[in-house]
Amino acid sequence: MMLTGRVIKTIGGFAFVETAENTILRCTVRKKVKEAGRILPGDVVKYERLGPQEGVIEDIEPRTSCLERPSIANVSRVVAVITLKHPSLNLRLLDKILVVAENKGISPIICLNKSDLNEPGDARDLIDTYRRIGYPVVVTSAKTGAGIDELVQLLRGQISVFSGQSGVGKSSLLNAINPRLKLRVGDLGKWDEGRHTTRSVELFRLEGGGYVADTPGFQRLNCDSISSSELGLLFPEIARKMVGCEFRSCLHRGEKGCAVLRALEAGEVSPTRYENYLDMLDEIMEAEEAGKWVKR
Ligand SMILES: Nc1nc2c(ncn2[C@@H]2O[C@H](COP(=O)(O)OP(=O)(O)OP(=O)(O)O)[C@@H](O)[C@H]2O)c(=O)[nH]1
Ligand SMILES: [Mg+2]
Numbered sequence: 001m002m003l004t005g006r007v008i009k010t011i012g013g014f015a016f017v018e019t020a021e022n023t024i025l026r027c028t029v030r031k032k033v034k035e036a037g038r039i040l041p042g043d044v045v046k047y048e049r050l051g052p053q054e055g056v057i058e059d060i061e062p063r064t065s066c067l068e069r070p071s072i073a074n075v076s077r078v079v080a081v082i083t084l085k086h087p088s089l090n091l092r093l094l095d096k097i098l099v100v101a102e103n104k105g106i107s108p109i110i111c112l113n114k115s116d117l118n119e120p121g122d123a124r125d126l127i128d129t130y131r132r133i134g135y136p137v138v139v140t141s142a143k144t145g146a147g148i149d150e151l152v153q154l155l156r157g158q159i160s161v162f163s164g165q166s167g168v169g170k171s172s173l174l175n176a177i178n179p180r181l182k183l184r185v186g187d188l189g190k191w192d193e194g195r196h197t198t199r200s201v202e203l204f205r206l207e208g209g210g211y212v213a214d215t216p217g218f219q220r221l222n223c224d225s226i227s228s229s230e231l232g233l234l235f236p237e238i239a240r241k242m243v244g245c246e247f248r249s250c251l252h253r254g255e256k257g258c259a260v261l262r263a264l265e266a267g268e269v270s271p272t273r274y275e276n277y278l279d280m281l282d283e284i285m286e287a288e289e290a291g292k293w294v295k296r
């Protein structure tokens with residue numbers, strides 16, 4: 001009988017599949033499936049049971065998204081973790097994470113961590129700016145536990161990865177939600193023996209549904225696959241305005257009749273967001289130019 005399950009990790013030639021009963025099966029992969037491409041954590045698969053703890057994967061369901069580095073399929077939530085202090089706020093990286101997530105069709109949320117280090121009101125403008133764009137912002141402290149429940153709510157039913165610069169507390173946040181992680185494992189340890197050096201990505205089940213990856217996402221952030229004309233669409237507040245631009249080819253860099261510039265002047269688009277848009281646009285256009293030269 002063909003059953004459906006979720007791959008939570010892959011080791012060697014095996015995929016570990018979580019069944020509808022929350023048990024873990026160690027599965028081999030049918031040759032024709034292997035030939036079609038690699039199986040990734042997060043994949044939904046059709047499998048046939050071979051024994052109490054073994055199975056064979058016969059098919060992979062189409063993916064809704066696919067992350068690289070780490071490779072995870074069907075991620076639906078990117079948690080962009082930031083701090084005001086220690087390390088200091090990096091809006092350029094935040095906006096880049098948001099753009100890359102938007103480009104992959106993954107809905108991002110912002111987690112402002114280390115709130116215990118801030119004075120009340122410190123982050124008000126920042127939070128306002130991003131909430132107005134439409135991004136959920138949750139304020140947390142992995143140290144005091146503040147906001148962790150709210151974060152968990154936002155992760156429910158999703159497959160999530162955490163992203164952000166070193167030291168913002170990604171691992172600490174994962175540990176803070178860890179008491180709630182409920183991975184029902186047959187006996188993963190015994191299969192893992194001797195393989196601890198090549199640690200692979202693993203998805204952990206959340207109580208109430210959903211998974212978090214035990215590793216930070218987006219270790220490589222680039223805009224390779226984004227074209228200069230698409231970039232504006234990945235800034236939701238710019239995307240909403242650009243329909244009003246006089247020219248369809250407008251890149252919102254000072255062109256005549258640009259609705260985005262009007263919105264910027266009216267304070268409806270944040271100056272730092274706009275600046276980061278221009279920086280990313282430069283980067284993309286440089287790559288596009290370089291690409292043209294290579295082709296010749
Ligand atoms: N005060 C305070 N310190 C925190 C908080 N969260 C994490 N830290 C501390 O910040 C430091 C870095 O935290 P990590 O969880 O290792 O950060 P990370 O984002 O995983 O860093 P990388 O693994 O290098 O990317 C540690 O010393 C934590 O104890 C917090 O909410 N408040
Ligand atoms: Mg870490």
Ligand SMILES: [Zn+2]
Pocket residue numbers: 242245250251252253255257258259260261
């Ligand atoms: Zn424009």
